[in-house]
Amino acid sequence: MEWSFTTARGPGGQHVNKASTAAILRVRAVDIGGLDDAALERLRAIAISVLVGDGELLYRCDLHRSQLQNREACEGRLRTMVSQAAIRPKVRKKTKPTWGSVQRRLEGKKKDAQRKQGRRWRDEN
Numbered sequence: 001m002e003w004s005f006t007t008a009r010g011p012g013g014q015h016v017n018k019a020s021t022a023a024i025l026r027v028r029a030v031d032i033g034g035l036d037d038a039a040l041e042r043l044r045a046i047a048i049s050v051l052v053g054d055g056e057l058l059y060r061c062d063l064h065r066s067q068l069q070n071r072e073a074c075e076g077r078l079r080t081m082v083s084q085a086a087i088r089p090k091v092r093k094k095t096k097p098t099w100g101s102v103q104r105r106l107e108g109k110k111k112d113a114q115r116k117q118g119r120r121w122r123d124e125n
Contacts, residue, residue, distance in 0.1 A: 002026040003071070008062035015065075022062035023070035025078065029055045032082060043085035050081075057081075 005020040029043055029051075044051060052058045061073040 005067060008065075008070075010062070019067075021065060021067045021070060022060065023067060023074050025057075025059040025061075025071075025074040027057045027059075027078060029057060035082070035086060038088070039085050042089075043081060046085055047081050 002025070004024045004026075006022045006024065007018075007020055008016055008022040010016070029040055029047075032040075032043070035043065044055070047057055050057050050059055057078065059074040059077050061070045061077070063073055064070050
């Protein structure tokens, strides 16, 4: 993890121009421990908006007036994304529709066809 600090954007009077309260966190995705290859790929997919260069994650936070709070916010964002990537998605099992659901679908189609049949104009010759 590599930290750097800069002046924050937005309102704050004279203080905002002097104090380096905005936190910038750089982390290489491969350096994050506890993630297998599949989880790293999921992390890259989730964190596409913060991915820069060759697999480096860049977080910038200047929401708070305190440097410590901004650091904690950056770490929180990183922690959230890593925990999301660590969760293996459930594999969907293909299932066959039940006999009853097939029958209900076919009955509905028959009713619709009869309703539309009743709307037709009949020629009485």
